[in-house]
Ligand SMILES: Cc1ncc(COP(=O)(O)O)c(C=O)c1O
């Protein structure tokens with residue numbers, strides 16, 4: 001299996017190389033050269049299997065000879081062993097033919113744990129045998145950072161720096177990043193929004209002297225391994241509702257487009273998915289674009305679903321790459337235009353996108369109302385991101401086709417928004433009960449590439 005860049009001019013890499021490289025050297029994102037498919041029988045055989053067995057079947061064709069089967073099974077087992085639910089990704093029913101896929105039973109209570117726990121294991125194995133050390137820099141609107149710090153804290157071969165927007169993540173998210181005591185992990189509070197953090201991260205990857213000097217690696221969904229691990233729960237949930245003999249649809253609360261893109265990959269692999277619905281908050285650039293209004297940046301507005309406060313949606317580049325017939329030069333041109341403020345999508349590419357993705361948005365009021373309604377009608381306490389999914393799914397779903405809405409975080413990560421909507425303050429699980437008593441360690445830093453590079457180099461040399 002070989003990996004190519006969405007901008008067409010970076011070296012073609014193996015899975016291991018793509019995983020450890022992060023952003024392609026031409027500024028693009030790595031994608032598999034071809035998408036392997038699973039037969040109907042292979043998908044049907046997943047019924048009744050453990051999450052770990054499904055994970056092995058789904059991911060194995062993508063990893064080439066990076067790990068032996070035995071090694072890969074062991075890494076998967078270690079990754080999901082710490083999850084708080086035996087099913088790993090259980091489902092509950094909200095209404096006839098509407099299901100909620102709970103992706104928040106991992107160690108940091110968000111869907112990011114599914115990929116990050118595995119990436120942590122894969123990095124450790126791959127770097128350990130090469131005898132190499134890398135510097136991971138990540139950008140977060142709250143959940144990627146906490147999941148990455150949890151997955152990599154204390155590991156031998158990595159130093160981790162997480163850039164988060166100062167004052168724009170929930171207190172639980174911030175404390176998950178700032179309270180671990182292991183000295184190889186660092187939380188950096190940037191004076192800016194998430195788009196600024198992600199832009200500075202990509203600047204670092206595009207600064208080859210810095211990149212090569214610190215051996216930069218990435219664990220955002222820039223990294224193909226992140227997307228790959230998220231493909232698995234599309235299979236496990238669809239099969240439990242009757243796939244491959246029955247079609248299902250998915251609604252996905254969306255920001256950086258990694259999670260919904262994983263759904264698209266599942267569909268390309270042969271999973272019968274009728275609709276893939278993108279659900280955004282008031283930062284609705286993706287909804288507007290998919291409705292034919294072009295991709296034009298506005299400001300990022302802080303919301304009660306802070307993890308989705310994103311305008312420059314990194315993985316949309318992967319979706320555009322396929323919609324433009326895998327024309328790397330066309331994608332480079334669009335991304336250059338995005339740097340100047342935005343671009344219009346060609347008619348053919350828009351049609352290709354609309355054949356795959358539907359979309360909707362939820363305002364702040366609609367998000368709160370959905371949290372309250374869902375508690376009343378289904379006794380389910382939603383986080384604001386999941387509520388956006390449920391609101392959009394309710395509007396768009398075909399009652400004849402099972403709809404699976406992804407619940408991307410535990411409500412206790414966003415207690416203020418949930419309490420304001422319902423009067424109920426969700427509590428953290430007992431293992432995190434002392435989160436608010438722990439000391440915090442963070443560094444404030446300007447939204448400035450040189451300041452960040454100096455800070456990171458200084459900490460590495462300390
Ligand atoms: C809780 C939560 N929901 C949804 C999203 C959106 O996921 P994606 O960025 O993969 O679109 C994120 C962050 O990315 C998140 O943290």
Ligand SMILES: N[C@@H](CCOP(=O)(O)O)C(=O)O
Pocket residue numbers: 139140141142143144145219220221222255256258307308314
């Ligand atoms: N919502 C994310 C934003 C980063 O997304 P990623 O999937 O590219 O890591 C977060 O919580 O940080």
